[in-house]
Amino acid sequence: HLMVKLFLNNKNLKNDKDGEALFASSSLKFNKVLDSVFRKILLAAALCVVVIVVFMLITLIISSLPSIKKFGAVFFLNNIWDYKTETFGAWAFIIGTVETSFLALAISLPFSISISILLGVYLKQGILSNFIKTMTELLAGIPSVIYGFWGFFFLGPIIRDLAIRVGYTGSTGYGVLTSAIVLSIMIIPYTASMGREVIELVPNYLIEGAYGLGATRLEVVTRVMIPYSFSGIFAGIILSLGRALGETMAVTMLIGNTNGVPKSVFDTGNTIASVIANQFGEAGGIQMSTLIELGFVLMVITLVVNLIGKYIIKKFTME
Numbered sequence: 001h002l003m004v005k006l007f008l009n010n011k012n013l014k015n016d017k018d019g020e021a022l023f024a025s026s027s028l029k030f031n032k033v034l035d036s037v038f039r040k041i042l043l044a045a046a047l048c049v050v051v052i053v054v055f056m057l058i059t060l061i062i063s064s065l066p067s068i069k070k071f072g073a074v075f076f077l078n079n080i081w082d083y084k085t086e087t088f089g090a091w092a093f094i095i096g097t098v099e100t101s102f103l104a105l106a107i108s109l110p111f112s113i114s115i116s117i118l119l120g121v122y123l124k125q126g127i128l129s130n131f132i133k134t135m136t137e138l139l140a141g142i143p144s145v146i147y148g149f150w151g152f153f154f155l156g157p158i159i160r161d162l163a164i165r166v167g168y169t170g171s172t173g174y175g176v177l178t179s180a181i182v183l184s185i186m187i188i189p190y191t192a193s194m195g196r197e198v199i200e201l202v203p204n205y206l207i208e209g210a211y212g213l214g215a216t217r218l219e220v221v222t223r224v225m226i227p228y229s230f231s232g233i234f235a236g237i238i239l240s241l242g243r244a245l246g247e248t249m250a251v252t253m254l255i256g257n258t259n260g261v262p263k264s265v266f267d268t269g270n271t272i273a274s275v276i277a278n279q280f281g282e283a284g285g286i287q288m289s290t291l292i293e294l295g296f297v298l299m300v301i302t303l304v305v306n307l308i309g310k311y312i313i314k315k316f317t318m319e
């Protein structure tokens with residue numbers, strides 16, 4: 001009886017171990033299948049983005065083929081936009097887009113970098129810090145048409161008086177400078193928020209080491225924290241520039257909408273986005289094709305800016 005009992009116990013124990021091993025093997029196979037399915041879902045989502053961008057480019061190119069065939073490369077250098085003769089050129093709009101966007105970026109950078117350093121170094125916590133963060137983030141959520149109204153009724157008269165004081169008597173208060181100032185306010189949150197986040201990620205051992213060597217807080221910020229987080233700050237700058245390049249409503253309300261190259265920051269002009277918004281509803285035929293080609297040009301400009309930004313970020317990223 002004792003031998004039989006031992007035999008049965010050993011057999012049951014072996015069966016239990018085999019069952020556990022079988023369950024573990026099945027669980028492992030199921031996890032592998034689940035991991036494979038999850039990875040394929042992620043890959044499909046990423047490929048969807050690529051496909052959407054490719055189809056957008058293909059659609060823009062096909063729709064703009066009549067304009068490309070008729071005007072060729074002269075389209076990018078021509079400054080004439082005449083409905084009667086059906087002669088269209090993009091040069092004035094390209095200049096207006098680049099001028100307003102880069103001017104807005106130049107105006108916004110001192111404010112956005114200052115906010116990043118303030119919130120990332122000097123005011124990390126507290127009521128005042130939370131208030132400034134909330135107000136800064138609120139700027140990104142305000143509709144662009146509200147910025148346009150504010151610029152039209154408040155900023156325009158101020159710019160007109162400023163132009164008269166500096167001797168520019170032909171200004172109406174609306175033009176490149178007005179649009180750039182409003183754009184600069186709109187893009188401050190992007191650089192400020194990203195800059196604050198990357199500054200907060202600077203390792204403590206670098207900061208403490210700098211303090212240990214006798215550096216002041218100003219020296220730590222300018223010689224340690226900003227150089228270390230430069231790539232992240234620059235990524236925020238590129239994001240802000242992309243936002244400024246594609247802004248439509250606020251610029252349309254403030255830039256003056258004239259088809260000419262601005263000779264001064266007080267002059268009126270047009271951007272690619274504003275001319276498309278103004279004329280797309282009434283356009284047809286070759287004019288419609290030129291507007292679509294302008295959209296393609298804007299997309300290419302944005303792509304080039306982002307590629308250059310990525311190259312600079314990779315070049316200056318600290319390992």
